[in-house]
Amino acid sequence: MKSTARISMARGVHHLALCTDDMKMTVDFYVDVLGFPLVHAMKVPPGLGTGPRNRGNPPYEEIRHYFFDMGNDSLLAFFEIPKGAQPKGNRNAIGAMQHCAFVVTPERFKEIEERLKKARIEYVGPILQLPGLKGIYFMDPNGIRLEFACQPGDADQPAVIDCVLQTKIEAGKELGTLPGATKEWVARRVAALPESHATVQTEET
Secondary structure, eight states: OOOOSOOOSSOSOSEEEEEESOHHHHHHIIIIITOOOEEEEEEOOTTSSSSTTOSSSOSSTTOEEEEEEOSTTOEEEEEEOOTTSSOOOOTTSTTSOOOEEEEEOHHHHHHHHHHHHHTTOOEEEEEEEETTEEEEEEEOTTSOEEEEEEOGGGTTSOOHHHHHOOOHHHHHHHHTTSTTOOHHHHHHHTTTSOSSHHHHHHHHO
């Protein structure tokens, strides 16, 4: 059961591109520990790292660029940056990625926790984050913070948006605290949200 009142311009994540300085270590972790199959291994064609043909890639020539299946027809990608060429990232910096969360079923949630224990990887959780939503947090070997999120009540059909969906009043109360926010601005931003949670349930049934 999923709400359809709000329509995003995007269909979802095609790929999320991150950086490593040790591709083999990264492959071993994501394939063996997390169970993300490797689906594409390449080197960026020459001429695309530096100079006018660069389209936003890291500024290094012929670096490795690998892709992993992260489920639901979406990809997790890594560029291999030369060792020592860049400092470690600060995940709390403006514009940085604070963490990446993957949705899993209750069965997979238990399996992931067992995989982390078996690999002796420290983690935090399971934590109840919101009503109906639990999470496990840990670091990958590159220092990237990851989360596996589970909605036990949804069983094998997690409705991610509906799990966090607010009503007009709930979202509007917070939006109204933003500097420069007017009542008219808030009203526009919450226009696609339901009047109540009962409204969502009625739309789904």
